[in-house]
Amino acid sequence: MSALQVVFVAALTALLLGVVLFSAFTVRAALVVRPTTARGSWLVRIGRASNRDVQRWAFVAHRATGVAVFAFLLLHVFDVALFTLSPARFDDVHELYGTAPMRVFECLLFFAILFHTFNGLRLVLLDVAEIRLSTARRLLHVAVALTAVAGTAASVVILKPVVA
Amino acid sequence: MTQPRIVAFLVMRTTAVVLAVLVVGHFAVTHLVNDVAETGSSFVMQRWSSALWLAWDWTMLAAALAHAGAGIWLMIDEQAPATRPRRLYHAALVVTIGVLLAVGTAALTIAGTR
Numbered sequence: 001m002s003a004l005q006v007v008f009v010a011a012l013t014a015l016l017l018g019v020v021l022f023s024a025f026t027v028r029a030a031l032v033v034r035p036t037t038a039r040g041s042w043l044v045r046i047g048r049a050s051n052r053d054v055q056r057w058a059f060v061a062h063r064a065t066g067v068a069v070f071a072f073l074l075l076h077v078f079d080v081a082l083f084t085l086s087p088a089r090f091d092d093v094h095e096l097y098g099t100a101p102m103r104v105f106e107c108l109l110f111f112a113i114l115f116h117t118f119n120g121l122r123l124v125l126l127d128v129a130e131i132r133l134s135t136a137r138r139l140l141h142v143a144v145a146l147t148a149v150a151g152t153a154a155s156v157v158i159l160k161p162v163v164a
Numbered sequence: 165m166t167q168p169r170i171v172a173f174l175v176m177r178t179t180a181v182v183l184a185v186l187v188v189g190h191f192a193v194t195h196l197v198n199d200v201a202e203t204g205s206s207f208v209m210q211r212w213s214s215a216l217w218l219a220w221d222w223t224m225l226a227a228a229l230a231h232a233g234a235g236i237w238l239m240i241d242e243q244a245p246a247t248r249p250r251r252l253y254h255a256a257l258v259v260t261i262g263v264l265l266a267v268g269t270a271a272l273t274i275a276g277t278r
Contacts, residue, residue, distance in 0.1 A: 087205035098201030
């Protein structure tokens with residue numbers, strides 16, 4: 001690996017670690033608010049609370065995916081900007097995007113983008129139109145279903161070159 | 165709600181709708197329509213020779229940074245209610261967004277005028 005590639009992988013690893021820590025922090029913060037779910041370890045409480053209010057978990061997931069996508073943008077602006085310094089250096093780093101581990105990362109990134117997009121459009125809709133709580137929940141199911149279907153289909157396309 | 169919060173609220177919603185098209189479209193073009201291994205410098209050179217793609221990329225960058233900036237700004241308000249750390253976090257956020265916008269705009273300008 002070239003020095004630039006090492007820098008890219010190190011930065012991406014650090015960002016991923018930050019995203020995981022932030023997500024855990026957000027999940028914990030969502031759990032302490034409600035005293036009825038405040039018993040047991042925080043990992044145990046996730047399952048118990050998830051049946052109660054799905055909307056709160058949509059909020060947690062929306063925040064976590066938003067931060068995750070922004071974390072990648074933090075790096076992506078710089079690796080693309082490399083192109084204007086030297087196309088050869090850009091290609092050096094860009095080669096990594098085609099590797100198997102990066103393709104897996106790209107699939108996860110797309111799942112995050114899709115959930116944030118579909119749930120975000122749902123939230124905009126809730127702001128501009130009068131929508132009942134039951135309908136809002138049904139729309140969340142639609143957003144999750146669309147994310148699962150489109151994300152899986154895209155993952156097949158993205159992973160095909162390294163699986164075959 | 166104070167005035168800045170209303171602005172942040174409106175920025176979030178308008179950029180959200182724009183980004184839903186631009187970001188998903190961007191990912192589709194670079195990972196689904198084309199394989200990511202084929203989107204090297206020759207792909208970028210061809211893409212940025214078109215004013216339309218330059219406009220797409222800059223609008224996407226500006227909208228994403230405004231969207232993320234407004235979102236994280238509100239998150240800081242929520243998580244750091246004390247005035248002093250909050251000001252510090254807000255300042256760090258503005259600097260980060262500013263650097264990203266400057267780097268991205270510079271790259272697109274250089275590519276567009278070459």
